[in-house]
Structure formats: structure tokens, C-alpha cells
Amino acid sequence: MRPVRTVTRLTVGAALAVGLTACTINVGGATPESSAPEETTAAEQPAEEDAEEIDTGAEETGASDGALPDWANPVTTPGEQISTYTIGDVRVDVYQVGVTQATRDGLFADPDTHEPIIAEGDDIVFINYVITNEGEPIDLGSSLVSIDERYVDWAYLGGMDTIVDDDLFAAQDVNDGGLAPDAYREPTVFPFGTGQSYSYGTNFLYQPGTDITFRTVITPVDAQGNLLHDERLDAEGTGTIS
Numbered sequence: 001m002r003p004v005r006t007v008t009r010l011t012v013g014a015a016l017a018v019g020l021t022a023c024t025i026n027v028g029g030a031t032p033e034s035s036a037p038e039e040t041t042a043a044e045q046p047a048e049e050d051a052e053e054i055d056t057g058a059e060e061t062g063a064s065d066g067a068l069p070d071w072a073n074p075v076t077t078p079g080e081q082i083s084t085y086t087i088g089d090v091r092v093d094v095y096q097v098g099v100t101q102a103t104r105d106g107l108f109a110d111p112d113t114h115e116p117i118i119a120e121g122d123d124i125v126f127i128n129y130v131i132t133n134e135g136e137p138i139d140l141g142s143s144l145v146s147i148d149e150r151y152v153d154w155a156y157l158g159g160m161d162t163i164v165d166d167d168l169f170a171a172q173d174v175n176d177g178g179l180a181p182d183a184y185r186e187p188t189v190f191p192f193g194t195g196q197s198y199s200y201g202t203n204f205l206y207q208p209g210t211d212i213t214f215r216t217v218i219t220p221v222d223a224q225g226n227l228l229h230d231e232r233l234d235a236e237g238t239g240t241i242s
Helices: 045-060 166-171
Strands: 080-087 090-101 123-133 138-140 146-151 190-192 197-205 210-218 233-241
Touching: 080 210, 090 210, 090 233
Parallel strands: none
Antiparallel strands: 080 090, 080 233, 090 123, 123 197, 138 190, 146 210, 210 233
């Protein structure tokens, strides 16, 4: 394995900003029990049937029933699956989407050569994460389900560099983040219901035939958006870039 080296930031002014605003959370209400008389007339029966139909409709539109959280971009599933693993009751499916060329230099340089780790024109590979909650509802913070992908022979202490270009993400049919535009809210509580999924993609230097790990963290939050560190979950998936 190559020695670990730190990376040098190539550009200081390159910062990522995510513009997000608030959206609403649907909360289902309980239906109080009714006290029916011992004798029910024929005229009263239709009213009871109508009430039952209304209650059933409310259950079908509950917050946890939809496949997509109200804060997420629509799920996309391009590419070939290279990994699947679980972190608690949450399943992560990883897809290798496609290879394209960097439209600009990356943000980091090799400390020895001072050359960018990703130079304009280099091959980069896109992957896509599809994340599904198969357990009880969970409240996530703004980091959602955090994943750090890393080649097993990555020679630098810093994470793998990426190219930020909206057109590249659109061409690969992947979201550039889990949160939809204008989905940010205060407090930063993002409910992740049972059976719900969201997806997002990323890119990095293309090294075909190299094994890769996906280090994953979930830190739930309370109703005020405070991180519940005692409930933190850690997991790691593996795959190979083809």
C-alpha cells in the first residue's frame, strides 16, 4: 500500500453552498372512539359507514406511506449495482453509473508534484446511492445518511476529490444531494419514514478494477434538531469499480 499523504487545497475560493428553505411535515391524527347506542337504527348506519371510509382514506395518506420523503429529490436508479449493505435498519444500494471527463481541475493537489489530483480532461466515475429505510421512522439531521467513499489504496489523508458541475450530474441522471431545493428547515429535522427512499450521486477519479469502501454514519436528531450521539450508527460497505 502506498504511504498516506496529506493533500494540498488547490483553490481557496471554491466553496459549496446549499440553498434550502422550509417545508411542511404531515402528521396523522388519531380518531377518537365513539360511543354507539345499543340499538342502531337503519338511518344511522350509512353515517357510520361513511365515517369508516373517511378514516381509511386518512390512513392511506399517512406520512410514512409515501415512497419519497417530502424533503428529498425524486429517486433515480441509473447504472449497475456494485454494493448493497445495511446500517441499522437502513439499506444502502450503490450503483456505478458512468465514466465521463472532468470539466475543470479538482480542488486538491498532490503535495509532492503540486499537480491537481483530478485535472481537467481526466476520467471520472459517477456512482449513485439509493438509501431506503426498512425499519421504524427515524429523524435525520441535515447530513442525512452520511457516506464517505474511499479507494482502498487511496494515498491521501483527505477524502477523494470530486468535480462540482451541475451539467455533469444532470447528464448522468443523478441528484447532486439528498435534499431537494428549498427543502431546508429549522429546526433541522428530516423525518425518514418506513419504506421511504432517497438518492444522490457523486464522482471521483476513475480507477478501474479498484476496490472501494463506503463508510457510513447515521446520527439521529431530537425534535429540536440536536444530534443524538448516543444513538449513532456506523457501518461500512464494499465494492469494486469496474
